[in-house]
Amino acid sequence: MYNASDLRKGLKLLIDGNPYIVIDFEFSKPGKGQSLYRCKMRNMISGNQLVKTYRSVDKFEKAELEEKTMQYLYHQGDEYHFMDTTSYEQLALTAEQLGDNAHYLIDNMEVEGLFFDGRPIDVTVPTFVNLVVTQADPWAKGDTTGNDTKPVTVETGYQLQVPPFIEEGEKIQIDTRTGAYVTRVK
Amino acid sequence: MPDAPHTRAACFSCLRAFFAAKGFLEVDTPIRLPAIIPERFIEPITSEDFFLQTSPELCMKRLLARGYPRIFQISHCFRRGEKGRLHHEEFMMLEWYRLGADYRRLMADCDALLAFLAQNLDKFLPPDTDFIWPARLREEFLLGAETVSVADAFARHAPRSLDEAMAAGAFDELLVHHVEPHLGRSRPTFLTDYPAELASLARLSPEDERIAERFELYSRGIELANGFSELTDANEQRRRFAEEIATIARDGKTRPAMPERFLADLARIDAASGIALGLDRLIMLLLDESALATAVTFAPDDL
Secondary structure: OOEHHHHHHHEEEEEEEEEEEEEEEEEEEOOOOOOHHHHHHHHOOOOEEEEEEOOOOEEEEEEOOOOEEEEEEEEEOEEEEEEEEOOEEEEEEEEEHHHHHHHOOOOOOOEEEEEEEEEEEEEEEEEEEEEEEEEEEEOOOOOOOOOOOOEEEOOOOOOOOOOOOOOOOOOOEEOOOOEEEEEEEE | OOHHHHHHHHHHHHHHHHHHHOOOOEEOOOOOOOOOOOOOOOOOOOOOEEEEOOOOOHHHHHHHHHOOOOOEEEEEEEEOOOOOOEOOOOEEEEEEEOOOOOOOHHHHHHHHHHHHHHHHHHHHHHOOOOOOOOOOOHHHHHHHOEEHHHHHHHHHHHOOOOHHHHHOOOOOHHHHHHHHHHOOOOOOEEOOOOOHHHHOEOEEEEOOEEEEEEEEEEEEOOEEEEEHHHHHHHHHHHHHHHHHHHHHHOOOOOOOOOOOOHHHHOOOOEEEEEEEEHHHHHHHHHHOOOOOHHHOOOOOOOO
């Protein structure tokens, strides 16, 4: 259990059965009055935000969250299979649970998973990943249309815009936070 | 980073000059005390069998009783668990007391003090200082404070009236989140006419028993000071203390002792008034900052 005086930015609480993280916190206390703990919190599953003011007498349950390092194995249809690198257990996540992260998964890649009640609520892939371009139109020299990018597909099936000089079979680096091309990798 | 040490030193010297000119005696009372005021919402920090003062109030009122009619003190105070943008567990308090005067006299003192700072602070700063008065603050301090009753302030700024807020136990919350941000915006503001339930150590108004002779001073949305006509009826004070002690015990906390020596001295005072001003907050305003941490010599996180 947490007391109101434990509240601070980054604390994870269980509210009505849902895990919340405190994203903003302000302590206030009017002259001769009682302590007020105003928290802005984000539901770690739905992303919904909530602002509440607590008092010294309020108590909170901890949101029990488990972090796991997982190695990506393969995917079959909508299911992506991983191995927990600590327990060697296999587990599957859906494309929906992975969101954009599914664009960057290659065999044996290690990702960090955050689990609440056995359910994955957040998956973090490395910030930069290197992927092979599997489909790209050739660079038409003398192209005067003025386009400075062209679409390519990488080995995971993800499509993105890259500079026109990138060719099929080359490896490129992608920033997984934005999904954008960073540089060509030798 | 603003130059907090020079601004603080200038502020302290300027305040001492102000009180000296008004015939006040500077006192220094012990900060480690065997008994303190029992207050439900102010938690002390203990030091062996003693308490660090949450305010120099008790000793200063005892000095009034011992024949020192105008006294002031600049001292460190300690309150457990008060940590935030505008709260530190250790902070600097300015308190002053007047024998034979009521809270209106303290309001006049506040106006004079802010005006004195506006006119004289620069004289106490070193010649090569990079201190600059925040835009308009000096003019605001020279204007003097406007007076707004708690009921009017709630009617103007809060989603509920004062009576509704009191009935719902939502006074503190509505005050902090809805009312305070609007106070002291174009000039300092005195918030006055507190409901009797929030009298604390204040006397009730002889004209209207539902109202306490208590006020707070605000500047730019920041609560700076809390003053009142002191309750000098030792029996009534004992009754309020006993109630507060019982509440604290019911909350499951250590039952505080009755400050008997204070009550004995209080019985010798006829009328008096006193005020506590948070100096770190005043200095924060002078530095045009929005957090105490930038106005103190060492922030708690920096220790």
